[in-house]
Amino acid sequence: MSTATVNRLETESVGRLLVNLALPAIAAQFVNMLYSVVDRIYIGHIPDIGSAALTGVGIAFPIIMMIAAFSSLIGLGGAPLAAIKMGKGRFDEAEQILGNCFVALLGISIVLTAFFLTFGEELLLLFGAGPETLPYAKTFLNTYVCGTIFVQIVLGLTPFISTQGFAKTSMAAVMIGAIISTILAPIFIFIFGMGVQGAALANIIAQAISAAWVLRFLFAGGTKLRIQKKYMRIQKAVIVPVLLLGVSPFIMQSTESLLNIAFNSSLKNYGGDLGVGAMTILASIMQVLIMPILGLTQGAQPIISYNYGAKNNERVKKAFNFLFVISMGYSVVFWLLLMIFPSLFVSIFSSDPELVETTVWATRIYMGLVFVMGAQLACQQTFIALGQAKTSLFLALLRKIILLIPLIYILPQFFSDKTFAVFLAEPVSDLLAVVVTVTLFFTQFRKILARNTRVSVENVG
Template sequence: MATNNRLAHEKIIKLLFSLAIPSIIAQLVNILYNIVDRIYIGQMANGTIAMAALSVTLPIVTFVSAFTQLVGVGGAPLCAIRLGEQRKDKAEEIMTNSFVLLIICGLVLTLLILFFNRPLLLLFGANEETLAPAISYISIYALGTIFVHITLGMNAYINTQGFAKIGMYTVVIGAIINIVLDPLFIFVFNMGVAGAALATIIAQGVSAIWVLIFLFGQKSIIKIKKEYLIPRLKIVLAIMSLGISPFVQTATESLLQISFNNQLLMYGGTMAVATMAILMSIWQFITLPLLGLCQGAQPILSYNYGARNYTRVRETFHLMFKLCLGFAMGACILVIIFSSFFVSIFTKDAPTIHFSSWALRVFLIGAGMFGAQTACQQAFMALGQAKVSVWMAITRKIILLIPFIYIFPYLLGETSFAFHMSTSIASMVYDAPRVFAVLFAEPVSDILAACITTSMFIRFYRKALKRPDDIIEE
């Protein structure tokens, strides 16, 4: 059955799993892709310092990927909606314009990182111990920015056509290469954190080639066309108006990492900053599979919304919401119970394991609710609701979490609650109660943001989707 016919007619549960499972596998592999550097770096002789150095580079790495969200993920739902409307030429124009924009963004970011990495890293929480290895890592990583943009940005256009397995292979290929090259460059060639960066950009380069071979090949429903290589302002604005939500969501992740690093450096020192790299890595065990599930649902939601087949849109969302919430709750409980095991993947240093295990339990108290937040946020995106999606992206991090990171140490830092919760790590950091207060901002924000986003989607659902009869345009 042709991909478009599958999106329109195949049974939802079968279709969703056929699209979501490869995406989830891709995201699980992507977890390895993202954290394998940290796993190997944590095993180095100066692992805690090296991990802290990697932690202060994460805002830059995250900001690079934010532009793939702005252009690639922003355009992919529009592309699927146009396919649902049977307007293939418009879908190809959107994809080709996105490709050009990704190249331009990649070149600009490469130059900015190479010329301004030192002041940026100092701003992001680097100190005398961590600055040199951090510069070594990010200078090499910057050279592969265009590869990252093509791989992540254009892979969205493979997935949105319903070729989830091909999209999965994009990630798997890069992950395998990265895993193989990391120990070779880090330990055998004794390159340290620079070797980890080199392995990453080589892996991304090969993945980028794979993506382009498919999109220029015969199997792709839509092609990159030379007549659309000069971006059209109307198309660019349409892509960015929808892409601004995932861009803000990812870019604010960068700002969030900066906020955590600076506050933890102030109250907890190098060990606390190193712990944040571990926490963010384990957080991906929960969040990235959720994104994989939503990526599987996105073509179904977008195509059928464009075709005005609202029954299929509603059925897909219900299933996606239940699966996201169930997975997040289960994964959160599992990680909290076995926190020491998950932390020990990244470090063998006993004090760091003890401190990070405690921090992880605090950090994930409210993570189960993130499943509801993700399902509704991604549904807004898939259905082209750009403005609402932007506000939901801003709410969790900009309005709630980042202010709480700075406010909670003053509100909770001298309370008996904070002293009691931080007793087990009191001798390991400068100010344990305030370290707890910084980390406690995360679960409070997760719970509040999930309630707000779910409430907003219920309003949209009742207004736009809950109709007694479908209206299908031929």
């Protein structure tokens, strides 16, 4: 079964294969999104305290994103390299990457748990928590970080399942946890009266069950890659390339935390808790846009990485073309719906009339050019699939660190409406980033494939 699954990556129709791999990955991304979005929906509707509790969880969200980012550092750095090794027929080396990544994830879990339990409150205050919102932020965070090891295992190891072509298995691992979380969260929050702590506890239980599913699959065998004891020792020659490639998705996610901090601190100054609450909702809506595109890129990654390793450049190009067109199509449709029916999206997260009105206004500014994200992510993630660590790192830094975060602080200096200026930073950075990314991609993509062809010819000679 596993051999047939891997062979699909080099023989099956690219379009059909991308759909077969991407649909489960998209479903998994949507389901994974439920962990945070559904929590916010429930929390936002807690009687009397809903708005303050939602804002508190929003302030804790940068730390949640940081925890997830470390899993990407390992999982999204290791999985493409493992796929390239498989394309070259070096399955032992691919399995060695998996074993090293597993041990690294365990070590990171211990460090992160200790760090955030020790310094969590200080960080929340730094991120903009006030007397009304700090209790909710602290309660949610202290509970959530106790399940860090489960988050690392699920998010860090499922890419190794997907990269072998087992997209449905990867989806099932995430879906099981999300369904459990969706069921338990309202029970803990409303029936048991646990509030935000109940939401975090439901999340921990769900992630633990998903982690057990993932470990059972990767330890039991029946796949081309499995976790073996002989490879569970960190080796510099193995883990360093993983970290170099993984630093790009790590920065993409960890800077999301810095981005939330920048937005929350600026909006706290100019728009108060209402502005922070609006940003919390907008961040959730942005997730709804980005997650399916990331699912698409996860479906394309095994095809691109494996065939790049196998020197099959035509299949690499076909996979990217499908990825680009579908990503752009989805982004444009989502943007149109959001611009026409903003209140429909916003009202899902809050019934507070003042918060809804503010967020609807902010949506048309913040999401004004969000349709370009399809091109941005398709190009950026393809660089990662091709193992291009340096270019991926630059693009990961470009949109958020080089452009967006400085603009959050610079633009208010030129507008009388400071809150408007903060939200305007997003579309301005989106436009500049996509122009640079797409231009760089289409100038570099051909060169990368040409080098791959030359290497192939030299090896034959």
